Amino acid sequence: VVVKDDGRDPVSEAFRILRTNMSFMSVDKPLKVIMLTSSIPHSGKTFVSTNLSVSLANTGKKVLLIDLDLRRRTLSKQLGHRNDRRGFTSYMSDKITSIDGVISRSSLHDNLDIIYAGPQAPNPAEMLMSQRVDQFMEELRGRYDYIILDSVPAMAVADAMIIDRLVDLTIYVIRQGNLDRRHLPDIEKLHREKKFHNMSIVL
Numbered sequence: 314v315v316v317k318d319d320g321r322d323p324v325s326e327a328f329r330i331l332r333t334n335m336s337f338m339s340v341d342k343p344l345k346v347i348m349l350t351s352s353i354p355h356s357g358k359t360f361v362s363t364n365l366s367v368s369l370a371n372t373g374k375k376v377l378l379i380d381l382d383l384r385r386r387t388l389s390k391q392l393g394h395r396n397d398r399r400g401f402t403s404y405m406s407d408k409i410t411s412i413d414g415v416i417s418r419s420s421l422h423d424n425l426d427i428i429y430a431g432p433q434a435p436n437p438a439e440m441l442m443s444q445r446v447d448q449f450m451e452e453l454r455g456r457y458d459y460i461i462l463d464s465v466p467a468m469a470v471a472d473a474m475i476i477d478r479l480v481d482l483t484i485y486v487i488r489q490g491n492l493d494r495r496h497l498p499d500i501e502k503l504h505r506e507k508k509f510h511n512m513s514i515v516l
Contacts, residue, residue, distance in 0.1 A: 314421055316364040318371045328368040331515065338482055338511050345454055348381075348462040348480040350473040350509075352496050356488040359387045361515060362463040363421070365484075370424035374458035378419070379428045381462045381476060383437035386430040388463045400431020404449065405440050412452055426457075441475045450479045467509075468499065474508060483509035487516050 316328045335344060349362045359382075366378040380388035383402060389395060399417065403409040419425040434440050453460055462480065467473040477483065485500065504512050 314363055314367050316368050316371075324364075325368075328364050331365060332368050332372070334513075335482065338513065342481065344481040344511070345458070346450065346460045346462065346480045347482045347484060348464050348473065348476055348509075349484045349486055350464045350467045351486045351488075352468045352492055352500065353466050354385070354469070356466070356486045356491055358382075358466075358486050359391060359463055361484065361486050362461050363388065363391075366425055366459075366461045367422050369459050369461075370422040374424060375456070376422075376425045376459045376461065377416070377428065377453060377457045378425060378461045378463065380430040381441075381472070382465045383430055383434050383440070383472070384465060384470065386433070388427075389429040389431075392427070392429075394429045397429045398432060400429040402431035402434045402440065404431075405443060405445055406434070412449065438471055438475060441472055447479065467503065468496070477509050480510050482511040482513070485509070485512060485514045487514060489516065 316325045338344060349358045351358050362378060366376050370376045379401060380386060381401065382388065386395065389397060389400065399409060399415050401415065404412065404415045409415055415428050415431070417427050417429065419427045462476060464476055465472045503509060
């Protein structure tokens with residue numbers, strides 16, 4: 314986490330601008346659930362989702378960050394919860410029946426909670442299609458001002474498009490020097506065909 318509450322450094326300022334631009338996207342209804350995806354791994358989704366969560370928490374909002382990259386579980390690993398048995402997959406597989414049982418307090422900010430990915434699931438796509446996920450998200454919408462979903466790369470597997478039914482805004486992360494320029498027409502096509510809700514790009 315590099316963003317600071319009163320930081321004047323370029324990164325903190327960039328996340329404040331991102332936060333402000335998000336407010337312009339919420340014309341019809343409040344943006345509560347925000348998914349981050351990309352074309353390929355190592356694009357910076359987890360970096361952006363974590364720092365955006367802290368930036369929003371700095372404004373006094375109650376924020377929940379969820380690791381929905383059930384395949385690589387990058388967020389959970391980076392925060393030292395690679396083997397955490399309390400997570401999203403635990404709730405979806407009924408090993409934990411209470412939502413409170415999978416929510417962890419974050420040491421990053423008092424206003425930020427985290428749901429880790431949980432144990433590796435053999436069927437991530439099928440799990441995300443479950444009606445139980447919709448009920449889970451509906452319950453969380455009532456508890457938090459913002460829910461940030463750290464998802465999988467959209468070009469790699471179908472998970473991100475499956476999750477899209479749950480979100481109000483999709484932030485597509487592109488990393489300089491990481492993305493092949495030949496992928497840009499594919500990203501434009503995703504936008505044109507409205508594959509994602511309120512799709513916007515962060516470079």
